[in-house]
Amino acid sequence: xxxxxxxxxxxxxxxxxxxxxxxxxxxxxxxxxxxxxxxxxxxxxxxxxxxxxxxxxxxxxxxxxxxxxxxxxxxxxxxxxxxxxxxxxxxxxxxxxxxxxxxxxxxxxxxxxxxxxxxxxxxxxxxxxxxxxxxxxxxxxxxxxxxxxxxxxxxxxxxxxxxxxxxxxxxxxxxxxxxxxxxxxxxxxxxxxxxxxxxxxxxxxxxxxxxxxxxxxxxxxxxxxxxxxxxxxxxxxxxxxxxxxxxxxxxxxxxxxxxxxxxxxxxxxxxxxxxxxxxxxxxxxxxxxxxxxxxxxxxxxx
Amino acid sequence: xxxxxxxxxxxxxxxxxxxxxxxxxxxxxxxxxxxxxxxxxxxxxxxxxxxxxxxxxxxxxxxxxxxxxxxxxxxxxxxxxxxxxxxxxxxxxxxxxxxxxxxxxxxxxxxxxxxxxxxxxxxxxxxxxxxxxxxxxxxxxxxxxxxxxxxxxxxxxxxxxxxxxxxxxxxxxxxxxxxxxxxxxxxxxxxxxxxxxxxxxxxxxxxxxxxxxxxxxxxxxxxxxxxxxxxxxxxxxxxxxxxxxxxxxxxxxxxxxxxxxxxxxxxxxxxxxxxxxxxxxxxxxxxxxxxxxxxxxxxxxxxxxxxxxxxxxxxxxxxxxxxxxxxxxxxxxxxxxxxxxxxxxxxxxxxxxxxxxxxxxxxxxxxxxxxxxxxxxxxxxxxxxxxxxxxxxxxxxxxxxxxxxxxxxxxxxxxxxxxxxxxxxxxxxxxxxxxxxxxxxxxxxxxxxxxxxxxxxxxxxxxxxxxxxxxxxxxxxxxxxxxxxxxxxxxxxxxxxxxxxxxxxxxxxxxxxxxxxxxxxxxxxxxxxxxxxxxxxxxxxxxxxxxxxxxxxxxxxxxxxxxxxxxxxxxxxxxxxxxxxxxxxxxxxxxxxxxxxxxxxxxxxxxxxxxxxxxxxxx
Numbered sequence: 001x002x003x004x005x006x007x008x009x010x011x012x013x014x015x016x017x018x019x020x021x022x023x024x025x026x027x028x029x030x031x032x033x034x035x036x037x038x039x040x041x042x043x044x045x046x047x048x049x050x051x052x053x054x055x056x057x058x059x060x061x062x063x064x065x066x067x068x069x070x071x072x073x074x075x076x077x078x079x080x081x082x083x084x085x086x087x088x089x090x091x092x093x094x095x096x097x098x099x100x101x102x103x104x105x106x107x108x109x110x111x112x113x114x115x116x117x118x119x120x121x122x123x124x125x126x127x128x129x130x131x132x133x134x135x136x137x138x139x140x141x142x143x144x145x146x147x148x149x150x151x152x153x154x155x156x157x158x159x160x161x162x163x164x165x166x167x168x169x170x171x172x173x174x175x176x177x178x179x180x181x182x183x184x185x186x187x188x189x190x191x192x193x194x195x196x197x198x199x200x201x202x203x204x205x206x207x208x209x210x211x212x213x214x215x216x217x218x219x220x221x222x223x224x225x226x227x228x229x230x231x232x233x234x235x236x237x238x239x240x241x242x243x244x245x246x247x248x249x250x251x252x253x254x255x256x257x258x259x260x261x262x263x264x265x266x267x268x269x270x271x272x273x274x275x276x277x278x279x280x281x282x283x284x285x286x287x288x289x290x291x292x293x294x295x296x297x298x299x300x301x302x
Numbered sequence: 303x304x305x306x307x308x309x310x311x312x313x314x315x316x317x318x319x320x321x322x323x324x325x326x327x328x329x330x331x332x333x334x335x336x337x338x339x340x341x342x343x344x345x346x347x348x349x350x351x352x353x354x355x356x357x358x359x360x361x362x363x364x365x366x367x368x369x370x371x372x373x374x375x376x377x378x379x380x381x382x383x384x385x386x387x388x389x390x391x392x393x394x395x396x397x398x399x400x401x402x403x404x405x406x407x408x409x410x411x412x413x414x415x416x417x418x419x420x421x422x423x424x425x426x427x428x429x430x431x432x433x434x435x436x437x438x439x440x441x442x443x444x445x446x447x448x449x450x451x452x453x454x455x456x457x458x459x460x461x462x463x464x465x466x467x468x469x470x471x472x473x474x475x476x477x478x479x480x481x482x483x484x485x486x487x488x489x490x491x492x493x494x495x496x497x498x499x500x501x502x503x504x505x506x507x508x509x510x511x512x513x514x515x516x517x518x519x520x521x522x523x524x525x526x527x528x529x530x531x532x533x534x535x536x537x538x539x540x541x542x543x544x545x546x547x548x549x550x551x552x553x554x555x556x557x558x559x560x561x562x563x564x565x566x567x568x569x570x571x572x573x574x575x576x577x578x579x580x581x582x583x584x585x586x587x588x589x590x591x592x593x594x595x596x597x598x599x600x601x602x603x604x605x606x607x608x609x610x611x612x613x614x615x616x617x618x619x620x621x622x623x624x625x626x627x628x629x630x631x632x633x634x635x636x637x638x639x640x641x642x643x644x645x646x647x648x649x650x651x652x653x654x655x656x657x658x659x660x661x662x663x664x665x666x667x668x669x670x671x672x673x674x675x676x677x678x679x680x681x682x683x684x685x686x687x688x689x690x691x692x693x694x695x696x697x698x699x700x701x702x703x704x705x706x707x708x709x710x711x712x713x714x715x716x717x718x719x720x721x722x723x724x725x726x727x728x729x730x731x732x733x734x735x736x737x738x739x740x741x742x743x744x745x746x747x748x749x750x751x752x753x754x755x756x757x758x759x760x761x762x763x764x765x766x767x768x769x770x771x772x773x774x775x776x777x778x779x780x781x782x783x784x785x786x787x788x789x790x791x792x793x794x795x796x797x798x799x800x801x802x803x804x805x806x807x808x809x810x811x812x813x814x815x816x817x818x819x820x821x822x823x824x825x826x827x828x829x830x831x832x833x834x835x836x837x838x839x840x841x842x843x844x845x846x847x848x849x850x851x852x853x854x855x856x857x858x859x860x861x862x863x864x865x866x867x868x869x870x871x872x873x874x875x876x877x878x879x880x881x882x883x884x885x886x887x888x889x890x891x892x893x894x895x896x897x898x899x900x901x902x903x904x905x906x907x908x909x910x911x912x913x914x915x916x917x918x919x920x921x
Contacts, residue, residue, distance in 0.1 A: 101337035109337075195338045224337060234331040237339040244339045245331055246346065249915070255345035263341065 019115060054083040091130040091146050091184050093212065094121060097192030098135040098142075099169035100239045104193075105221025105283045110165040113191040113219055115287040118160055120189060123291070125150045130186070133159060136174035137167035140181070168239045169196025175203030179210030188212040193219050194267055196239060201270050208274060215277040218267065222284045225260070227253065304895070305508040307380030315375040318368060325364050363913045370906035377899035382508055391488040392433050392449050394479040395421055397463060398495035399438040399841075400470025401801065401861050405496065405519045405869045406602040413496040413516035414465045420494045420513050421460055425453060435482065436460060439475030439495070440841060441468035441802020466841030467605045468802030469863040470495075472503045480507055487894060497872035499865070504873075514872070519602035521548040522555055523867035525578065527595040527609030527860060528798070529585075537586055541566065543595050543609070544580040547573035548868055556598040559583070561613065562591035571597075590614060592845045592856060606867045610845055611798045612856035618642045619788060622657055624649065625667035630771035631682065634780050641784075662788040668764060676755030678787035680780075683764045685725065690733045691749060691760070697726040700742035708739050710750060710759070710782045714775035716740065721747070721770070724763035748779075750786070759783045789834065798858035801843050805857050807835040809850055819847040821859070 059068060059079035069082040094117045102110035121131045125147070132146035133156065144159040175190070188207050194200055194216075207214045229235075229248040236243050246252065264280060271278035281290045306312070336342070403414040421436075428434055433449040436459045447459045476493060483489035491509050496516040504510070526544035547553050552575055558568040567583050593611040601607070619641045625631060626647055635643045649657060651672035658664055658677030666679065671686035679686075685693040703716045726745040729736070739748035739759075751758040761779075765771050789808035799805055807816055809830055816828045816835055821844020828835060840846070840859045847856050861867070 104335075104337035193337060195340070221337070227336075229334070232331045234333045235339055235342060236333060236335045238335050238337050240339075242339055244342055244346075246342055251916075252342075252345055252349070255348045256341055259341045259344045259348065 019118075056080045056082060091132060091186030092121070092124040093146075093178075093182065093186055093188045094131065094133045095175070095178060095188055095190045095192075096133065096135045096163070097137070097169060097190075097194075097196075098163055098165045098167070099137040099196055100166050101169065101193055101195050102219075103165045104238055105223055107283055108165075109193050109219045109221055109283055110163075112281075112283045112287060114160045114163065116191060116217065116219075116281075116290060117189075118157055119287055119291050121156050122150070122153060125153060131156065134178055135163055136169075136178065137165075138170045139174050140177050141167075146184075169198060171196065171198040171200045171203035172206070173198060176206040179206040179212070182210060182212075185211030186213070187215065189215045189217060191217045191219060193221075193224075194263075195224070200267060204270070204274065204276060208276070214271075214274075216267070216271055216279070217290075218264070218278070218280045220280070220282055222282055225257075225282060227256065229253070305382045307382060307508060307894075309379055311378035311380065312375055314378055315372065317375075318371050321367055321371055322364065325367060363910055366906050366910035366913060370903045370910065373899050373903045373906065377896040377903065381895040381899070383893045383895050391429065391490065392435070392483065392486050393424070393428060393489065394435045394437065394482055394491045395424060396443075396472075396475050396479050396491060396493040396495075397421055397436065397438050397460075398470055398472065398493070399440045399463060399465045399468070400472075400498070401465065401467045401605045401863075401866050402470070402496055402498035402603065402869045403465040404467075404603055404605050405516060405521070407516045407519065412465070416515035417494040417496070417513075418460060418463070420515055421492075422457070424492050424494075424513075425456055425460070428453075436463075437475065437479065438463060439470055439472045439493070440466050441471060441800070442838070443471070443475035443478045466801060467843035467859070467861045468841050469800060469861070469866045470499055472499050473505070476503065476505050476507075476510060480505060480509065483509060496869070497874065498869050499873055501873050514874070516872075519869045521601045521603045521606070521867060521869050522546065522553060522573070522597060522599045523548065523603070523606035523861075523864075524557075524595050524597060524609040525606075525862055525864045525867060526580065527593075527611060527862055529593060529611050529613050537588070539585045541583040541585055541593075542580070543583070544578055545571055545573065545597055546578035546864065546867065547576060548870060550575045552577075553599070557581075557596065558598070559593065559595045561593045566593075592858070603867065603869055605843065606861045606863075608843070609798075609860040609862050610843060610858035611860070612845055612858040614855060619663070619784060620644070620661045621663045621665060621784070622646065622661040623665040623667060624669045624671075625665070626669065628667050628682075628765060630765045630776070631665070631667055631780075634771075634777050637777065638781060638784070663784055674756060674758065677757075679756070679758045680783060680787065681758065681760045683725065683762065685727060685760070685762075689751065689758070689760075690731050690736050691727045691729045691746070694726045694728045697724045697742075697744050698722070700724050700744050700747065702743055703747065704741050706738050706740070708737055708750060710786055711739050711748075711775075711779065712782070714778050715773070716775060719768065719770050719773055719775070721763050721768040723767050727760075727762055757787050759787065798860055799840065800863065801859050801861055802838075802841055804836050804838040805840060805846070805859075807837055807848060807850070809835055813851050815850075817849040821845060 056069065056072070057080065059081055063081055067081045067083070069080050072078070072080045096110075096113050096117055098110065102108065102113060105112075117133065121133070124131050130146035130148050133144040135141035135143065142159070142163060144156060147153075147156060169192075171192075171194075190204070190207070204214060204216065227248075232245075232247045234243055234245050268278045268280070270276075279290075397417055399414070403412065403417060405413045407413045407416055425434060431451055433451045434447075434456055435449045436446040436456060438444050438446060446463065447456060450456055472493065472495060476491065479491045479493075483491065487509075489509060490511065491507075492511050492513055494513045494515060497512070497514040504512075523546055524543060525546045526542055528542040530540050530542065532538040532540060541559055543557065543559060545555055545557055547555070553573050555571045555573055556568070557571050559566045566585055567581075569581075571579050571581075573579055591613055593613050595609040595611075597607050599607060619638075621635060621641060622644045623631065623635070624646050632643075632645070635641060644661070648669070654664070654672050655675035655677075658675050658679070661677075663678045663680060665682065666684040666686070667682040669684055671679070671681060671684050673688045674686050685691070700721055703719055703721075705711050705714065705716050724742075724745065724747055727749075729746065733751075733753065735752035737750040737752075738746055739750055741747055745762070747762045749760040749762075751760070763770075770776050809816070814830045816830060816837075817825065818828055818837065819825045820839070821842050828837065837846075837848075843859050843861050845856055845858050847854060849855075
């Protein structure tokens with residue numbers, strides 16, 4: 001097992017000893033996760049290129065005829081594809097929203113995102129070849145080039161621990177820049193609150209057009225889901241600094257939640273339509289629970 | 303109809319601009335940083351369709367606040383709703399019985415007849431178990447019944463009423479009526495009157511309703527009538543008589559004055575419209591009897607067409623003096639007017655009682671007095687047995703005279719009085735009627751005693767052995783002593799009072815009964831509870847004759863009042879007071895509205911709070 005107790009790995013308050021202990025426990029959990037994932041619940045165009053048999057699944061229009069198992073067809077009169085584990089190098093691109101709005105919440109969404117990214121990176125490194133980390137706000141921010149083995153995990157943690165969060169979010173331009181700049185398509189896990197300026201859908205489309213499999217994890221603080229606000233307020237936008245005078249009452253809270261729900265549903269619907277995995281999580285949920293319960297249910301990693 | 307008990311409270315509505323200013327104050331907003339304001343802006347936009355409603359709510363909040371302030375201000379003003387009297391509400395019926403109510407109003411009817419009809423209507427309109435009190439307003443306000451629910455009893459009380467020749471004083475009557483209804487907000491006062499009085503009568507209470515009866519009338523009146531004696535002449539008099547025309551047309555008024563049945567004067571007076579003529583007529587001769595002034599006119603009010611005066615040449619004061627000769631005493635008595643003086647040096651003791659009844663005052667000067675019977679006595683340097691003080695010898699030059707507070711001494715200056723010799727007296731037993739007048743360090747020098755049927759003034763030294771007769775206090779002391787021993791009033795020849803007022807009848811110490819004969823022919827015996835006797839049953843004008851013992855005297859009662867005779871100058875109730883409701887309807891009561899208004903204020907404030915909480919979401 002790779003030791004994560006190197007001092008540089010903590011990188012600050014984000015990754016304390018307790019977090020690192022939890023991360024080490026994920027090694028065992030990761031094995032379980034990937035056993036389940038390898039049953040082929042999530043197929044990609046690249047699945048089946050390798051030599052090692054992986055699984056069968058029903059034929060769907062558009063699948064390559066060459067992978068149909070004709071023996072089964074002759075016996076059952078049904079078309080099944082014979083799946084093989086990929087032998088390609090798959091890169092996990094962890095794309096973190098580092099805008100100022102991510103600093104909101106207690107704990108902050110950004111802390112939560114970093115822990116989640118670290119956990120995913122750890123799990124991915126257990127199975128995948130390469131993990132890279134990119135941040136964005138108005139444009140692309142700090143980036144960690146893809147690392148290949150768990151030996152570089154400490155470096156990744158240090159990088160994550162030292163990331164700042166500031167600036168205004170511009171999803172479309174930032175993600176388009178990422179898609180353009182990234183040469184090797186892979187699995188992109190976008191971790192963001194998806195709150196900010198710019199067209200989110202354009203950004204996600206740009207990732208897909210870049211040949212990436214995209215997973216969107218939307219992180220929201222409890223204060224955003226059910227704001228405990230009341231009375232006459234002057235609310236300040238953490239990113240733009242814009243101020244808005246508002247007197248919050250039950251009615252306005254209900255309208256706000258309705259708007260939030262509408263926004264979340266729009267994003268989710270868009271993702272589903274585009275074959276993009278979408279997961280919504282609150283900072284109130286421990287990141288290990290997100291990894292173990294939510295990611296396992298929804299996210300198809302390879 | 304709504305009436306305000308405290309209209310000045312409406313000034314509290316001036317606070318409304320302050321409320322508006324407070325309403326426009328914006329709350330201090332709390333600053334808070336959020337990840338984004340986009341969703342809040344969107345939420346606010348979602349409320350855009352409700353902007354109209356929101357504005358309405360905001361204005362509604364202000365409107366409700368203003369409405370509650372208005373209601374509160376109005377509640378403070380004590381609004382009262384004039385409505386049917388609730389069961390059990392008390393009513394006070396005040397009936398004007400002043401002389402002007404005798405004014406003819408239509409054929410065979412007077413204003414008082416109309417007032418009685420109005421009163422009967424009010425009585426009929428009382429609630430089923432409502433109570434009513436009947437009182438009259440003349441020179442005095444008199445209660446004729448208590449609060450009674452018995453209609454027959456009230457009708458009988460009304461039937462017994464009749465107007466007098468009095469000058470009305472309705473203000474006092476209404477004050478009494480209001481005091482009777484104190485604490486009974488439902489109570490109602492009906493004042494049935496002809497309105498012949500000043501506007502200051504209205505007490506301004508919403509409980510009082512005026513019912514004015516009677517039509518305009520034509521009247522001429524004697525407004526002044528008097529006899530007076532000319533100065534320094536005992537047989538020359540002047541007759542004063544004033545006649546006023548209250549109509550708007552000139553009239554010729556035959557006027558006359560008679561004394562007993564002898565006509566002293568007769569003349570026709572030409573009076574311009576609303577003009578008055580005053581006559582001063584000289585008269586020489588014996589002035590004693592019943593004087594009557596008359597005007598021979600056929601107007602609507604006859605009560606003021608004659609005036610009365612009892613002309614009594616004052617009876618002389620009969621004084622009997624037992625003395626061996628006292629120049630100072632004789633001089634001071636002879637200087638007093640209208641005094642019959644009899645001097646004696648001795649009488650048998652058994653005659654004293656008879657003499658005391660025959661003379662107004664009996665004086666013992668330096669002569670031992672016997673035991674004194676009821677009567678009026680002046681003891682000068684003499685002490686009688688049976689008194690609460692007794693003689694204990696002589697005293698040489700008493701020192702430092704001290705004067706008491708008695709009216710017999712008044713503020714007489716005694717500082718220069720020197721007494722060579724005085725009687726030393728000892729007060730054996732203090733009695734309530736014994737009053738110290740003058741005393742020195744050693745003894746009492748002058749005393750006054752009032753006991754059962756007996757009045758006595760004691761002066762304890764020989765006048766000839768003092769310089770008291772040379773002092774100004776000397777005649778003052780004896781004049782006041784005689785006046786106290788036998789009061790004679792003002793001693794003037796003419797006695798008359800206004801109808802309804804009180805006649806003072808001084809009584810001798812031995813008399814407590816007065817036999818009274820009124821102008822209407824009624825007679826009765828009055829028992830005096832004090833001296834003088836106060837007689838106030840003088841509602842009717844005319845000559846009143848009364849007898850005290852064997853002495854018969856008169857006094858006259860007249861109307862002679864310019865305001866009361868002015869029967870057309872009538873006060874009109876304001877619209878607020880005047881009721882158009884015909885007689886016979888149910889009695890009305892004032893229902894206070896402030897509790898309902900206060901409830902309205904609370905409801906409005908609750909609504910305002912509700913609206914305010916709903917509109918808090920407005921930016």
